[in-house]
Amino acid sequence: MPVPSTSLPPRGLLRDEVRTRLRDAIVDGTLAPGEQLRDVELATWLGVSRTPVREALLDLARSGLVLALPGRSTVVAPVDDDKVRDAAAVVAAMHRVAVVEATPRFTDDDIDRMRQANDAFLAAHDAGDTSAALAADHAFHAVAVDRADNEAVRTVLALYGPVLERAERLRFASNDATASAARHAELIRHCAARDAQAAAAVAEGLWLDLLTDTTQETP
CATH class of the missing domain: 1.20.120.530 (GntR ligand-binding domain-like)
Known part of the structure; x- marks a missing residue:
């Protein structure tokens, strides 16, 4: 499923809040395994800058929910x-x-x-x-x-x-x-x-x- 095209209302979300939003979207299937994660699209969707999105994706990669492919892209990790x-x-x-x-x-x-x-x-x-x-x-x-x-x-x-x-x-x-x-x-x-x-x-x-x-x- 692609990242929703409609933006959420702008909010000054902290990195942890952005991480929670992205984590929940992965867990509930809104962001499906293998789906490419573009920080610009995610930032627009969440109504934040790219910085907290990038930081949240790094956290999610450490937990195994996101897979960063060197020189290629960042995707939702498959269920391993x-x-x-x-x-x-x-x-x-x-x-x-x-x-x-x-x-x-x-x-x-x-x-x-x-x-x-x-x-x-x-x-x-x-x-x-x-x-x-x-x-x-x-x-x-x-x-x-x-x-x-x-x-x-x-x-x-x-x-x-x-x-x-x-x-x-x-x-x-x-x-x-x-x-x-x-x-x-x-x-x-x-x-x-x-x-x-x-x-x-x-x-x-x-x-x-x-x-x-x-x-x-x-x-």
Whole structure:
């Protein structure tokens, strides 16, 4: 799909905001694998100068969503099973750290937020709304990441998490989402019991499941 021809209203977006816009467009398929990314077109679309676009593309290249071809062009990277597996292993480890650190600090409100996010996840899946299911899943895992308040974990997840989002989008569009919701419920039980190690094992396993998924089916 080509870059939309209509411009968004001009805004003084920071590089991180531009990166988020471009990342989301890649993840949701607005910018398809193999599509050429021209910084002039993207800057016009986003209503910004070329500088934050170039910086954002460099960040996205480091995370594996963008492929810079020397002397040729910059394109949306294809979904690479090896990169998805590598990212899943790293992201799983970070979520394990987050849950271990967060569990002793959880409040009853935190546990309620996890339950509400899981309920929203199931409702979105039942309604066939993959985007809402992804948002609810992110909200679910964000409870532990926020409570852990570990900047290193946040940095690594921001870098490698988007690589998984395209794979997650396929998984959440399938019946596997029901199994994920059941694992979420198991994680909630361990967190409510303040059993950090049991909770961490479940959290890590949720992300490692993507390693198995990508060996069976290409997103």
